[in-house]
Amino acid sequence: MNLTDLARSLRNCQRCQLAHGRTQVVFGTGNPQARIMFVGEAPGFYEDKQGEPFVGAAGKLLTDLLHSVGLSRSEIYIANVIKCRPPNNRDPLPEEIDTCKPFLLQQIELINPKLVCTLGNFATQTLLGKKVGITKVRGRAIRMPNFVVFPLLHPAAALHQGSLRKPLEEDFQKLKAVLDDMQAGHFDDPPTAPVTPQKAPQTESAPQPLQMELF
Numbered sequence: 001m002n003l004t005d006l007a008r009s010l011r012n013c014q015r016c017q018l019a020h021g022r023t024q025v026v027f028g029t030g031n032p033q034a035r036i037m038f039v040g041e042a043p044g045f046y047e048d049k050q051g052e053p054f055v056g057a058a059g060k061l062l063t064d065l066l067h068s069v070g071l072s073r074s075e076i077y078i079a080n081v082i083k084c085r086p087p088n089n090r091d092p093l094p095e096e097i098d099t100c101k102p103f104l105l106q107q108i109e110l111i112n113p114k115l116v117c118t119l120g121n122f123a124t125q126t127l128l129g130k131k132v133g134i135t136k137v138r139g140r141a142i143r144m145p146n147f148v149v150f151p152l153l154h155p156a157a158a159l160h161q162g163s164l165r166k167p168l169e170e171d172f173q174k175l176k177a178v179l180d181d182m183q184a185g186h187f188d189d190p191p192t193a194p195v196t197p198q199k200a201p202q203t204e205s206a207p208q209p210l211q212m213e214l215f
């Protein structure tokens with residue numbers, strides 16, 4: 001199965017209750033051979049209408065942040081944990097995440113990225129497989145068996161809460177260091193020894209060396 005087959009197989013998915021209120025399944029968009037993937041939570045109003053993730057105000061902010069680290073949307077792949085819009089943009093329910101998560105994992109397997117940037121709590125917890133708050137792990141590279149996870153605040157959260165904008169911008173600058181590391185081929189080597197998780201940086205603005213952690 002390739003990415004197109006997977007998208008086609010979900011077009012009429014009725015596996016969870018979100019099928020009833022959606023306009024369409026929002027599968028994902030971007031470069032199917034991307035080395036970098038971004039994963040958000042679920043489609044919102046505009047995404048549901050247009051069939052693409054991150055097309056509203058949060059999408060514009062994401063595009064600007066990508067440009068700030070030299071990335072364009074055409075070279076990455078963007079998807080969500082949940083492929084159908086929850087009513088009134090409510091949080092996805094645990095059973096909805098459990099039902100839809102296998103398709104995200106399949107998507108990741110088919111794209112085979114080196115780096116997966118998770119946007120917000122739901123995507124981060126889904127891919128780390130742990131109930132961990134985004135504020136505890138954001139801006140840190142975490143090595144998983146097949147790729148590195150880099151959790152970021154969700155752009156929509158930064159739009160709703162202005163004080164989160166600066167931390168989000170700072171984390172994108174940390175992402176730049178991770179991208180440079182990836183470019184240098186450091187992601188190609190398997191980890192040689194377990195790394196003790198480090199404490200979160202005390203000062204948000206101080207530049208931190210890249211810390212690759214194991215979960």
Ligand code: SF4
Pocket residue numbers: 010013014015016017018019025082083084096099100
């Ligand atoms: S959210 Fe996922 S599991 Fe639920 S109907 Fe949509 S595609 Fe299917």
